[in-house]
Amino acid sequence: MTDNAWKAIESLAVHKYDYVQLKIDINEEKIHLADAGNVSVDKLSQKVPSDCARYHLYNFKHTHEGDYLETVVFIYSMPGYSCSIKERMLYSSCKGPLLDTIENQIGLPVTKKLEIGSGEELTAEYLQDEIHPKKNLHRPKFAKPKGPPNRGAKRLTKSQDTGN
Template sequence: MFLVLVVTEELREFLARARSGAGRLIQVLIRDEQLVLGAYREPRQSWDKDYDHFLLPLLDPNEPCYILYRMDTKNAQGYEWLFISWSPDQSPEDVCLQGYLRHVTSCSAPAPLTAAEQELQRIKITEGRVKQVKTEITVDPKHQTLQGLAFPLQAEAKRALQQLAERRINYIQLKLDTEKERIDLVHTSPTEIRDLPCRIPLDTPRYHFFLYKHSHEGDYLESVVFIYSMPGYSCSIKERMLYSSCKSRLLEEVERDFYLEVAKKLEIDSGEELTEEYLYDEVHPKQHAHKQAFAKPRGPAGKRGNKRIIKGGGENGGNS
């Protein structure tokens, strides 16, 4: 059910005259389900200097009211006015001059971002800063391409890669320091295939180099396998983007500077995938033989006879 408030004739006429701009403030009260004129003030100084002096004394903690306050600015219809609805459950600080200015600032500010939007904004800032100082650009006559981000390898990480190249260790785990923009060594614990699932973190990405020792077709092999572990969406968007962007440049540096031939590059989201059978099939994929179609038997050698035309019988099976 709606309550209809009637505007008194006195207030209606007063509002009509107020359009000329002679008044600064008009207070409207509710009396017997009618809107009546409460108070009226004429301008003395600029709108902001008159604001608190005129408005705050009219705020009754026990009675709601409406206030029309004239600004000094104009538009096509004349002076611009503020409409203020005062209720006793509000604080005067909400409608004072500073409260009004805070309201204007909040209205002109960008809309608040969600957590995901804030994260994307941080990624764009970080990515732009990193690309300026770290990204190499390859230029050809037709286009430019960014070859990925290049975070530098720290000394311990380089030493570990050299040891792997010399077959003195068989496992390396690396991580990105996204704040310092570098690649750090996590550890080089001796690792067997059965240990690999335990080496994969559940909540953060990692780079792994594993020396896969095995036999294939009677030959003993030591194959370097690169594993990029990314545990789904349990890590931040920023981490996913940076790890993905740095991967190719890291592999280029490893193969170029440490002469490590990477036999297989894997991307996983869980350590449960890393079994003996899985690694073997990835390093030595099965070759699928193509099934040969049956050849059509050839006809007898020699010259074929002339083609013969055989006439069919009539509708009743008789000769024509």
């Protein structure tokens, strides 16, 4: 990871930024800073490129059940098969080590990890549902199905004891 990328993530950790976008240089195989700053949730979808993969870190500021929360979300955007195989493989194989570095070396806890295909998916409602999934309270319990009809009485088997 380059110094600029490292510093941008540290700035996100101390609330200077609420958005950081990282890209991988395919030839160098290094993670670079692509964009950083303060972005409102309604403008977040415009930050996702439609022609290449990216990693995004976003501090989602929202309320849930009356509480004000700031939740760091890691978003891996991959626009389908328009990317080269090498690019897709590099992004998928670097995701784990990058998250490990962000959480353990920089000390930024990532609450939710998401993968998206396009920026259109990124809305405040989508992030809210991913971070705080709704629980279905009226879900019927699983009912054990009846056995097959005309099964007959249960048979008991006796062990044959030869007694010699």
